[in-house]
Amino acid sequence: MNDAIARLSDLARDDSLTIAVAESLTSGLLASRIGQGEGAAEWFCGALVAYRTEVKVDVLGVPEGTDPCSADCARQLARGVRSLLHADIAVSTTGVGGPDAEDGHPPGTVFVGWADTTGAGAELLQLDGDPDDVLRGTVEHALQRLVRLAEHAR
DSSP: OOHHHHHHHHHHHHHTOOEEEEESTTTTHHHHHHTTSTTHHHHEEEEEEOOSHHHHHHTTOOOTTOOSSSHHHHHHHHHHHHHHTTOSEEEEEEEOOSSSOBTTBOTTEEEEEEEETTEEEEEEEEOOSSHHHHHHHHHHHHHHHHHHHHHHTO
C-alpha cells in the first residue's frame, strides 16, 4: 500500500468520510487501488466505470453532447457518482490514454474531476508516456486529489 492510500485510509476512518469514484479512462484501476486501503469496507462507497457515453449521460448526468475529454465531463462525473453513491467526496477520471489521439485530443490529455459538499472542480493533466504510463499517472494524481479533499474536509 502506498503513502497516499495509507493517508486516505487514515483520514477517512478518523473523520468518518465516505468516498466514491467515477472512472472512464482508468476503467476500475483507481477503485482497485482504493479498495486496498485499510478498513476500506467502512469508508469506500464504491465506483462506477462509465466508459460508454450512454452511461455517462444516463447514469451520472453528463449532459448529452459534452466532450468526454473535458473539465465539464469530469466535474459532472464526480458530482454524479457522489450523489449516486451518497458519498462525502468523489473523484473522476476521463481523457485519452493513447497511443493515438481521439477527437482532436492528443494522448495523455486527462481530466481529474472532484466533488464534495462545497462544490466541484476539474484539473487538466498532460501526461507523457505509453498508455500504461498515462493510466498510472492518472490514478496517482486522483489519489492525491482524494487525500487533499479529505484533508480539507476536516
